[in-house]
Amino acid sequence: MGNKLVHLVDDDDAVRRSLGRLLVSGGYDVREYRSGDDFLGALGSIDRGLVLLDINMPGRDGFSVLQTLSNKGFDMPAVMMTGSGDMTLVALKSGAVDLMQKPFGRSELLSVLDRVAACHKPFRAEGGVRHEVRVPS
Numbered sequence: 001m002g003n004k005l006v007h008l009v010d011d012d013d014a015v016r017r018s019l020g021r022l023l024v025s026g027g028y029d030v031r032e033y034r035s036g037d038d039f040l041g042a043l044g045s046i047d048r049g050l051v052l053l054d055i056n057m058p059g060r061d062g063f064s065v066l067q068t069l070s071n072k073g074f075d076m077p078a079v080m081m082t083g084s085g086d087m088t089l090v091a092l093k094s095g096a097v098d099l100m101q102k103p104f105g106r107s108e109l110l111s112v113l114d115r116v117a118a119c120h121k122p123f124r125a126e127g128g129v130r131h132e133v134r135v136p137s
Contacts, residue, residue: 004027004028004029004117005028005030005031005049005050006023006028006029006030006031006049006050006051006052006113007031007033007039007046007049007050007051007052008020008030008031008032008033008052009035009036009039009051009052009054009057009062009065010034010052010057010081011034011035011054011058012054013034015054015102016032016034017032019052019109020032022106022109023052023110023113026106026110026113029049031049035057035059035060036053036059036060036061036062036064036065037060039051039053039065040068040069043069043072043074046076049076050076050077050116050117051065051069051076051078051079052078052079052081053065053066053078053080053081053096054080054081055080055081055082055084055091056082056083056084062080062081062082062091063090063094066078066080066094066096067094069095070095077097077116077117077120078095078096078097079096079097079098079099079100079113079116080094080096080098080099080100081099081100081104082099082100082101082102083101083102086101087099097116097120098112098116100112
């Protein structure tokens with residue numbers, strides 16, 4: 001299913017469950033992680049998808065997770081979420097392809113993820129390093 005797989009990373013159980021149900025109803029496969037460390041610990045088994053990532057989490061925040069992905073050669077499209085202040089510029093400079101300000105509606109979230117999924121081919125393993133293949137829009 002390519003980028004129709006979303007790796008949902010949010011420490012808030014209620015938010016994560018709610019977003020997971022919303023994404024499944026929107027046609028996405030979802031893998032949920034309760035922390036940045038849980039997500040990063042699963043990288044060995046991840047070979048496709050995009051990341052929906054909360055910025056403010058205990059332990060590793062979303063920016064640290066993005067930096068680790070980059071350092072390990074994972075070039076996955078990431079959409080960051082935050083409930084505090086305007087962090088758009090910081091998120092985009094950190095490698096996110098978009099930022100969602102919480103709370104957001106179902107149609108807004110699905111629209112952003114559909115656009116991101118359509119514009120980014122799934123990354124693939126090549127010599128142990130993962131690369132993203134971008135499709136011009």
